[in-house]
Amino acid sequence: MQWTYFIYFAVAAAICWAAGALFAWREDGYRWAIAASCTGLLIFAAFIAGMWLSLERPPLRTMGETRLWYSFFLPAAGLVTYMRRRYKWILSFAVLLSLVFVCINLFKPEIHNKALMPALQSPWFAPHVIVYMIAYAVLGAATLAAVYLLARPAQGKQSQVMELCDSLVYVGLAFVTIGMLFGAIWAKAAWGHYWSWDPKETWAAATWMAYIIYIHFRLHHPSRHKAAMWLLVFGFLLLQICWFGVNYLPSAGNSVHVYG
Amino acid sequence: MWKHPWGYAEGLTICGGLLLTGIMLQFAVGKVELGRLSYPFGLIAGALFLILLIVLHVASRRAGLLRWLSGQVAAITAVSALLLLVIIMGLTRQLPAYEDVLSEASARHNLSMENPAGRMGFMQMTSAWPFALLFLYMLLILGLVTLRRLSRFRLKDLGFALNHLGLFTALFAAAFGSGDLRRLRMTAPLNSPEWRAVDERNEIVELPLAVELKSFGIDEYPPKLMLMDNSSGAILPPGRPAGVEVEASPAVLELAGWQVEVVKYFPAAAALINSDTTLFAEMEMEGSAAAVYARVRDANGAALREGWVSCGSFMFPPIPLPLSDKVSLIMPDREPRRFSSEVTVYTKGGDRRRALIEVNRPMAIDGWQIYQLSYDQARGRWSRYSVFELVRDPWLPIVYAGIGMMLAGAVFLFLSKPRKE
Numbered sequence: 001m002q003w004t005y006f007i008y009f010a011v012a013a014a015i016c017w018a019a020g021a022l023f024a025w026r027e028d029g030y031r032w033a034i035a036a037s038c039t040g041l042l043i044f045a046a047f048i049a050g051m052w053l054s055l056e057r058p059p060l061r062t063m064g065e066t067r068l069w070y071s072f073f074l075p076a077a078g079l080v081t082y083m084r085r086r087y088k089w090i091l092s093f094a095v096l097l098s099l100v101f102v103c104i105n106l107f108k109p110e111i112h113n114k115a116l117m118p119a120l121q122s123p124w125f126a127p128h129v130i131v132y133m134i135a136y137a138v139l140g141a142a143t144l145a146a147v148y149l150l151a152r153p154a155q156g157k158q159s160q161v162m163e164l165c166d167s168l169v170y171v172g173l174a175f176v177t178i179g180m181l182f183g184a185i186w187a188k189a190a191w192g193h194y195w196s197w198d199p200k201e202t203w204a205a206a207t208w209m210a211y212i213i214y215i216h217f218r219l220h221h222p223s224r225h226k227a228a229m230w231l232l233v234f235g236f237l238l239l240q241i242c243w244f245g246v247n248y249l250p251s252a253g254n255s256v257h258v259y260g
Numbered sequence: 261m262w263k264h265p266w267g268y269a270e271g272l273t274i275c276g277g278l279l280l281t282g283i284m285l286q287f288a289v290g291k292v293e294l295g296r297l298s299y300p301f302g303l304i305a306g307a308l309f310l311i312l313l314i315v316l317h318v319a320s321r322r323a324g325l326l327r328w329l330s331g332q333v334a335a336i337t338a339v340s341a342l343l344l345l346v347i348i349m350g351l352t353r354q355l356p357a358y359e360d361v362l363s364e365a366s367a368r369h370n371l372s373m374e375n376p377a378g379r380m381g382f383m384q385m386t387s388a389w390p391f392a393l394l395f396l397y398m399l400l401i402l403g404l405v406t407l408r409r410l411s412r413f414r415l416k417d418l419g420f421a422l423n424h425l426g427l428f429t430a431l432f433a434a435a436f437g438s439g440d441l442r443r444l445r446m447t448a449p450l451n452s453p454e455w456r457a458v459d460e461r462n463e464i465v466e467l468p469l470a471v472e473l474k475s476f477g478i479d480e481y482p483p484k485l486m487l488m489d490n491s492s493g494a495i496l497p498p499g500r501p502a503g504v505e506v507e508a509s510p511a512v513l514e515l516a517g518w519q520v521e522v523v524k525y526f527p528a529a530a531a532l533i534n535s536d537t538t539l540f541a542e543m544e545m546e547g548s549a550a551a552v553y554a555r556v557r558d559a560n561g562a563a564l565r566e567g568w569v570s571c572g573s574f575m576f577p578p579i580p581l582p583l584s585d586k587v588s589l590i591m592p593d594r595e596p597r598r599f600s601s602e603v604t605v606y607t608k609g610g611d612r613r614r615a616l617i618e619v620n621r622p623m624a625i626d627g628w629q630i631y632q633l634s635y636d637q638a639r640g641r642w643s644r645y646s647v648f649e650l651v652r653d654p655w656l657p658i659v660y661a662g663i664g665m666m667l668a669g670a671v672f673l674f675l676s677k678p679r680k681e
């Protein structure tokens with residue numbers, strides 16, 4: 001197996017996944033959605049297995065190789081969530097994210113041999129960043145829903161949209177937590193300690209706490225929608241500061257997270 | 261207020277009270293000296309905290325007010341108050357915890373003394389009394405919540421248990437173990453065992469182990485060619501500097517509209533410098549540098565200039581190739597891909613181990629972790645010493661146990677359904 005064959009496997013898998021995602025939107029499409037998604041996963045898994053055999057090592061070394069796993073696990077996770085929770089949108093969302101990684105591998109493979117400074121050359125680098133990226137997307141979606149409700153308070157649908165926000169935040173917070181803990185484990189290996197209150201870490205902690213508050217507030221006061229929506233906006237604001245705002249703060253002094 | 265059941269007002273008032281108490285303590289006795297929590301005091305303090313937790317838990321079966329402490333409102337207000345301090349921390353520049361803000365060091369930073377944030381301890385937040393009190397309060401609540409649910413554990417509480425017990429375990433060990441954390445810096449010269457290191461204050465510490473540097477090496481990325489503006493020294497094109505990697509010769513490369521023909525490429529070469537000419541000969545020696553003999557044409561293909569270009573080293577100067585009055589072809593310093601130290605470590609117990617230490621690949625021995633930190637930047641690959649960081653954190657396994665539980669808990673969170681309204 002070689003990278004040159006990737007396009008055939010990727011296109012075949014993508015067609016299956018897209019079909020599965022479309023079926024999920026139809027009332028009677030549940031079985032077909034699962035069948036199509038599984039076929040896509042099998043095709044993609046075959047490519048990974050082939051690479052594994054021909055490289056004689058797990059394909060986990062270069063950035064391109066790790067992206068293979070994300071392209072695979074995103075639809076897989078989407079499928080599990082769909083089977084458990086029956087959200088119509090989750091497959092489309094997962095497939096879309098996965099296709100981003102597939103496309104990067106197809107169109108920008110030269111990133112494989114780009115110079116990475118030694119501290120970034122770690123098996124934790126890709127998971128840490130990509131898990132945060134997914135969380136970012138999911139929590140962004142929750143914030144959009146909240147802003148929509150704040151701007152146009154639709155009385156009838158409010159509970160439904162709040163429930164959607166809840167499930168998005170559960171998924172998003174799960175990813176934020178995993179991203180943060182992967183970061184901690186990596187920091188231990190790279191810099192000697194798992195948590196140093198570097199400005200980026202400080203804002204990550206603040207973001208995480210804001211969403212913890214949201215979850216518990218919702219559990220305790222399910223009917224206080226407005227406050228909950230403002231909490232979502234607040235949490236996303238903190239996430240923005242964590243993402244790029246820190247670079248402009250006086251506290252960023254000599255952050256280890258500022259590269260180049 | 262203060263009528264049962266308590267709500268947000270009471271919860272926030274308690275947090276406000278703790279904050280004020282913390283600020284007053286900070287003024288009265290100065291910051292929390294976390295170093296004092298070193299063995300066995302950290303262990304004792306941790307044990308006392310756990311005993312307090314259990315006593316409160318047992319007592320809360322009788323006293324309704326104590327039961328409030330393991331409720332959602334207490335949790336929400338406590339996390340919110342702590343969040344406020346974390347945000348303040350994110351907005352203020354933090355000084356290292358070992359520095360004494362109120363004395364000589366403050367003169368250097370020149371801002372801490374008059375600055376109210378510095379006075380209240382906010383410039384060393386993690387060792388400030390307000391932070392410590394609110395953190396312990398939050399941890400106490402988290403512990404009580406966890407105990408209450410675990411004391412009548414059912415399988416459907418597994419996700420809850422993993423998240424809350426995991427967080428409690430990690431935070432507990434991180435906080436009460438912080439006094440036992442040792443981080444030292446050692447500069448190890450080639451071929452001579454070193455057993456001394458310095459702590460954050462640059463005080464010398466003798467270690468129960470010795471590190472002997474056998475060899476040091478840097479793997480570098482292939483050299484790059486770039487264009488430089490002769491007058492400003494800026495890399496061109498401005499804003500998005502372009503560069504091409506040289507990996508073999510002969511080769512023809514394209515660089516921002518110029519055609520660069522690599523006639524000869526020596527990864528390691530020595531320069532022979534005369535008054536008006538510079539030549540390179542391929543040679544692997546101490547101080548050798550990468551060099552390229554290039555023939556550069558402009559977009560029309562007209563032969564323009566040819567000559568040597570090199571990144572230089574501590575032995576040889578960098579050699580640019582001027583293409584015009586305005587532009588030169590240059591080779592910037594090569595970027596390190598990997599730096600590594602081959603060492604032999606001797607322990608007091610008579611143990612002796614060889615290892616290769618790299619960034620991201622520390623060596624573990626006798627409860628210590630040895631990290632590659634730095635080297636002699638001026639000599640680069642030919643550094644004659646290597647700088648290591650030595651870390652000891654006996655509470656780490658407990659923190660990792662907590663992190664493991666939280667990772668499993670996150671999977672539960674991912675799969676769990678929010679409550680229906």
Ligand code: HEM
Binds near residue numbers: 216219409420423
């Ligand atoms: C890792 C971070 C945390 C996550 C993911 C999390 C998540 C949750 C979830 C999903 C529940 C509902 C569980 C159920 O009812 O089955 C819950 C309940 C609760 N959590 Fe948390 N939580 C976290 C941290 C905290 C912290 C830091 C505190 C307190 C300081 C806290 C206090 C509580 C309380 C009081 C309840 C209600 C328990 C009960 O009614 O029995 N949680 N949490």
